[in-house]
Amino acid sequence: MTAEYSAHHLQVLEGLEAVRKRPGMYIGSTDSRGLMHCLWEIIDNSVDEALGGHGSRIDIILYPDGSVEVRDRARGIPVDVEPRTGLSGVEVVFTKLHAGGKFGGGSYAASGGLHGVGASVVNALSERLDVEVDRGGKTWAMSFRHGEPGVFADKGQPRSDAPFSAFEKKSELRVVGKTAKGVTGTRIRYWADRQIFTKDAAFNLEELEQRARQTAFLVPGLEIVIRDERTDEPRESVYAFAGGISEFAEFLAPDTAITDTWRLTGTGTFTETVPVLQPNGAMIPTDVSRECVVDVALRWGVGYETTIRSFVNIIATPKGGTHQTGFEQGLMKVLRAQVDQNSRRLKVGNDKIEKDDILAGLTAVLTVRLPEPQFEGQTKEILGTPAVRQIVTSVITKELGAKFSSTKRDDKARTALLLDKVVSEMKARISARTHKETQRRKNALESSSLPAKLADCRTNDVAQSELFIVEGDSALGTAKHARNSEYQALLPIRGKILNVQKASVSDMLSNAECAAIIQVIGAGSGRSFDLEAARYGKIILMSDADVDGAHIRTLLLTLFFRYMRPLIEAGKVYAAVPPLHRVVVINPGSKPNETIYTYSEAELHTLLAKLTKAGKRWQEPVQRYKGLGEMDADQLATTTMDRAGRTLRRVRVEDADTASSVFELLMGSDVAPRREFIVDSSDRLGRERIDA
Structure with a gap:
């Protein structure tokens, strides 16, 4: 230097x-x-x-x-x-x-x-x-x-x-x-x-x-x-x-539709001053008239996920820009006006819908075509042309407004369903905010509004606390004696909860089991979910090691995936791994017998073969646990709840799109694809894989 x-x-x-x-x-x-x-x-x-x-x-x-x-x-x-x-x-x-x-x-x-x-x-x-x-x-x-x-x-x-x-x-x-x-x-x-x-x-x-x-x-x-x-x-x-972008919107949609895929198109013109290259090589600022063509395909579904793909001259703009801003402003303008006009039927009161209420469940493909658009940077991720915003807003306002004023029976039915959904999302947001504001971990100066069946823990350290969601009251009784009440809380659920992949948001919130889980975790649901407000560091699903237990675990995971996904993404949701068998090895003389737990049929057979080879005997019959309630408190603590000896399986989402499609296939309301999946997959299931 x-x-x-x-x-x-x-x-x-x-x-x-x-x-x-x-x-x-x-x-x-x-x-x-x-x-x-x-x-x-x-x-x-x-x-x-x-x-x-x-x-x-x-x-x-x-x-x-x-x-x-x-x-x-x-x-x-x-x-x-x-x-x-x-x-x-x-x-x-x-x-x-x-x-x-x-x-x-x-x-x-x-x-x-x-x-x-x-x-x-x-x-x-x-x-x-x-x-x-x-x-x-x-x-x-x-x-x-x-x-x-x-x-x-x-x-x-x-x-x-x-x-x-x-x-x-x-x-x-x-x-x-x-x-x-x-x-x-x-x-x-x-x-x-x-x-x-x-x-x-x-x-x-x-x-x-x-x-x-x-x-x-x-x-x-x-x-x-x-x-x-x-x-x-x-x-x-x-x-x-x-099919163009209408087919694209159908492909992207993650949920069951409540509206048809609507195609909204229109054009607008604007003038901008740009340098124009003259034959002599000089660049002279000139007022140029531009035409902007707007083409949108959109539909609403029963879910709350929003999927908006925006494009300028078929180049993706993942970070939006003036065209996406205009699109959202147009939606807000039309739907707010429609909710105000139908406020008595919808029982809205003085509450106002917000952008998130409208975007919930929306799948849209937004395309604009115009000469020489202004992008922010060579990577073209954000459209910057200012005049496009007003043109897109005008097209959406006119075309979507025409859908709501249509006298066709199908259009009237679909738009009524859409208004019901938007208002339902608004009420769910307000309800979740109320929950969030009123439900905090109880302390000496604050009474608890949490469900009576919750057996809470004593610690105020969220990172150390654990919530076990337990299948059935019989398992709850054993779990109460097996837990460490300092940091382990228990919430029992009665059998199989609501399949939220099929149900609406309002149905989910009105379901006692789902509402209790959301209330106990204390971080809200859906778009209003706040990971920082969660009352527990680990959420552990503890169900029986049988087909019904697996089904209950799947229903719970569906609830978490759809309405509390940040918990899964942050690695805070686990599945407990209770043992399937208890083998008591008989030791000679006064040496106490040894207890070994196995977690699968293959592991049991391997263990028995090993014991036979070593010349050891075991008590017959080998105990097969058909449910958590069959264990005593010491056994449940040792195998499933005590941090020193338990095994937990962390639930992870490696690919959210794939996970979403799998949940929709296995738990959604469309039965035909699920039946085809079961039939096509049946040849992969052998008798040896059935635990019977």
């Missing part, structure tokens, strides 16, 4: 040097996320062509050598010479930042690419990139290494480490073949530069398939084919959907 600092210390990075020096600025990171972002840049260029009506198929191929290829049948990258640079269109696109056909030149009415850096950034961060273009009856080709055009001396299959010769005087766009008349398209294959990306960066097939499915929903008529050749058995997936 030197104190001297003058102009000769400054560095000017030109062309693609800046990309290689600071890749995070352009692709976010250099791990798998950045690697996938590069792939999206190439794919989105092909999608933009399909969006404009050029080409109906895109092929994506993952090769074993780590390279990836994207093929389309669109117009093909221009191969003629760009007059200002004297370079071919292909070389301009892949070597010049902020160069392309998406700056208002008329080539694209609406596109996902905006900044003209996508292809050139991918090229700069690639060890090798090959592009082939079918255009004008010929196949044109060009290759690059680290963004520099040249020729690879390949023998056989192309390799990223093949000898490379950079062009010295003039670049050459080679003609490598002929094509039939009218055949156009582009093929791009590249090898990511492992000097830039981390060692563990890899293409995520599941994420790629998810994005391809999403894009096929957003562009009806487009077929996307993904072929993974990285394994011994290549895998191919094809995505094509004719």
Whole structure:
């Protein structure tokens, strides 16, 4: 380090040097996320062509050598010479930042690419990139290494480490073949530069398939084919959907519908001042009229989860923006007005619905299309165009308002159900807030409003406390003697609780067992759930080790998953593991007998074989516990409740989407898929797996 600092210390990075020096600025990171972002840049260029009506198929191929290829049948990258640079269109696109056909030149009415850096950034961060273009009856080709055009001396299959010769005087766009008349398209294959990306960066097939499915929903008529050749058995997936975003909303919906999938569409215009490139190369601020097309598919279900996917020119905006703000404002405006008009029937009183009440159970796909939208950053996660908010609000207000004023019998029935649901969510929120404010751990100055059947613990240390939810009163009696009352609380439930996957929020709150559990935990439910307010550090489900016990445990987990999910996500929900058998080993002489507990049939048989081999005897018959009530307090404490010797199974949610679909399949109101699942899975169940 030197104190001297003058102009000769400054560095000017030109062309693609800046990309290689600071890749995070352009692709976010250099791990798998950045690697996938590069792939999206190439794919989105092909999608933009399909969006404009050029080409109906895109092929994506993952090769074993780590390279990836994207093929389309669109117009093909221009191969003629760009007059200002004297370079071919292909070389301009892949070597010049902020160069392309998406700056208002008329080539694209609406596109996902905006900044003209996508292809050139991918090229700069690639060890090798090959592009082939079918255009004008010929196949044109060009290759690059680290963004520099040249020729690879390949023998056989192309390799990223093949000898490379950079062009010295003039670049050459080679003609490598002929094509039939009218055949156009582009093929791009590249090898990511492992000097830039981390060692563990890899293409995520599941994420790629998810994005391809999403894009096929957003562009009806487009077929996307993904072929993974990285394994011994290549895998191919094809995505094509004719139903568009209506079908997308149905696919995303996690619950049973109470409304149809409504399609709300409309357009609006606005004026913005933008720099326009003149023929002489000057940029002059000009007032330009823009058209914004709004297309929304939405439906409400019986649940309280909200799923909103927003897109601008088919580019996902996971962090929202002005279009999503306008959408939510439109919903609020319409539904508040409708609740006010029907306040007497709905028995609303002076309470006001809030945004969360409206969004509960909503599944929506929001798309807007407009030329040159303003995004916050190259990653395009937030739309910033201010005028879009008012346009989206106007479209939602008009189209959704028309649904509520419709005289059709089906529309009237569906909108009435929706209003009932919104008001029910409002009342549930108010009720949960009241619970939260009034139910705190009792102390010397405060009486408890907790259920009388709760056998609470004495400690005020939440982290050390445990709540055992016990099946049945008979097990409760034993558990009271087996527990450590300093930190272990007991709440008995009577048999099988309500299946909340089928029931509404109001039904759940009015159910005595469900309400007692929520009240005792003391952290609310649904959207108002506050993990910090939970009264216990561990929630332990203690049920019999039989089929009914498993069913009760499943019903309880359904309640926690749907209405108190943060408890599961924080790892605070456990299942107790009571033993199945008690084996008393007879010791010779005055040595006391030894008691061994086993937890499965296989473990029992292994133990008995081991004892036989050792020449030891055991008391017959071996005790088989059919329920927790068959144990005495010492046995229950030793095996299931005492921290020193018990086993607990932590309930975890590795994939919330998968877990949600499994709960809906196994516990939801749609019976037919569940029956098919049981029939299809029956061949996996053998007699030896049945504990009988």
